[in-house]
Amino acid sequence: MPKINGNEIRGGNVLEHNGGLWVAVKVDHVKPGKGGAFAQVEMKNLRNGSKLNERFRSADKVEKIRLEQKDQQFLYETDGMLTFMDTETYEQIELPADLLGDRRPFLQDGMIAVVEFHEAEALNASLPQKVTCKVVETEPAIKGQTASKSFKPAVLDNGVRIMIPPFVGVDEDIIVDTETMEYSERA
Template sequence: MPKINGNEIRMGNVLEHNGGLWVAVKIDHVKPGKGGAFAQVEMKNLRNGSKLNERFRSADKVERVRLEQKDQQFLYENDGMLVFMDNETFEQIELPADILGERRPLLQDSMIVTIEYHESEALNATLPLKVTCVVEETEPAVKGQTAANSFKPAVLDNGLRIMVPPFIDQGQSIVVHTETMEYSERA
């Protein structure tokens, strides 16, 4: 695995540090008036989700880890475990449902999900950027409420509650952005 200098750490890099795998979440480059510059890095543990703040000087060497990414198809959920299938080898794996966190309701049958592996251990799962959902319940549009920034609450077919523009009605399909968990466009 390649070693990089402390000032070469970028957001999203996966590092091996203190015997664990950490992803860099936030980085501030600090140049104090006295002493050398350093990078203040906020990291999140990929295995247990704990956070850590660490200072890295440019002379510090850090082990950078490359995760292998595989696109796998979601099959079903069984006792809190999500079952995915590799479309090339047809091998099935089970991952805990909390690997997706708050994005779990957006997972749909037969959806292709990118799973990141370190050696043979699955560490992270990423949904496609946009998902199509159906509006189950929302208030009717109020006549004259056409202001650009007005939104109304809606409940989607997966139970998720989001804000939608006033022109969206019950039964319509909409596209939801999976990173921000917000309305994106009509489907």
């Protein structure tokens, strides 16, 4: 695996550090008035979710890991574990449901998600950026309110509450951005 200098660490990089696999969540490059520059890195463990703040000088070498990404189909959830299937080999893997955090409700049966592997060990899953959902509950549009850029609360078919434009009504399909968890457009 390639080794990189401490000042080359970027957000989203996966590093092998202290015998574990860590993803760099936040990276601040600091150049103090006295002494050498360093990178202050907030990292999250990919296996157990623990967090760590570490300081890397430019002379420090860390091992950058490349994760293999495969498309996997979501099958079902049991006892807090999500089951995914490789669509080519039909091999099934399980990942903890809390890995997706507050994006979990957007995972739908049969949806294709990208699962990241390190040496045949599944570590992470990411949803498609845009997902279609149905509005099941919202306030009626008030006449004359459409001129301003206002939003109204709505409940989606998966139970998630988001803000939508006033022209969208009940039983309409909308597209939601899963990264920002916000209304994107009508479906």
